[in-house]
Amino acid sequence: MSYQDIHASEIADFLTTEGLVVIDQRDEHTRSKGQLPGAQPASEAVVGKLVMQRRKNPPVLVYCYHGNQSRELCSFLAQFGLSRVYNLEGGWQAWEGWQQQAATPSNVALSAFPSEKGLVG
DSSP: OOOEEEOGGGHHHHTTSTTOEEEEOSOHHHHTTOOOTTOEEOOHHHHHHHHHTTTTOOOEEEEOSSSSHHHHHHHHHHHTTOOOEEEETTHHHHHHHHHHHHHSOOHHHHHHHHHHTTOOO
């Protein structure tokens, strides 16, 4: 049993997965600055509940700041028989970077803008 990595670009669609459990492994201070919708802090209670529900096999998304610590929890959960476990590749840092990139117009469009508007002679 193992887990799968999921790219930041897939997260928005993935968050609509029915029954998804989202676990944030970052510290409380960092979580207070932003987190994925529905995320709950990693705790023994959350992990214990997932292990007890392993027969229902809920989908689980785990993330941390850089995507390394979350790999350990993903492996742990997979060892208990959960087969729908996903790690946010690159963690919160990758998610923030992807959001910024998605919100920024492409360089191609920016480079064409001056000539399209007759600003270049």
